[in-house]
Amino acid sequence: MGENRRYERYARPVDPEIEEEASALRTIAGLLEGGTALIPDRQLAARIAAIFRATAAELSGGRPVPLQVRRTVRRAADAARGLLDPRRRTGGSG
Structure with missing residues (x-):
């Protein structure tokens, strides 16, 4: 009881x-939310992290993410x- 069946009917295994990709997106979102010199504006970092988390939720739920959106999120991540x-x-050659 109390489950949201509306979303479950679209879910696929x-x-x-794909679950690893979703997990990586969540990890990167957490790093951005934790504060980094990469994105000093905390509000912007939180919004970018929210995009990564939302994409991860869709992927984990087995719901399709449009290909261009998925590629863009993956490249940004x-x-x-x-x-x-x-x-x-710390001293790589690249």
């Missing part, structure tokens, strides 16, 4: 690869992840 990676700042 999620494979492990990859860019943020790369810029937040401490190995990048």
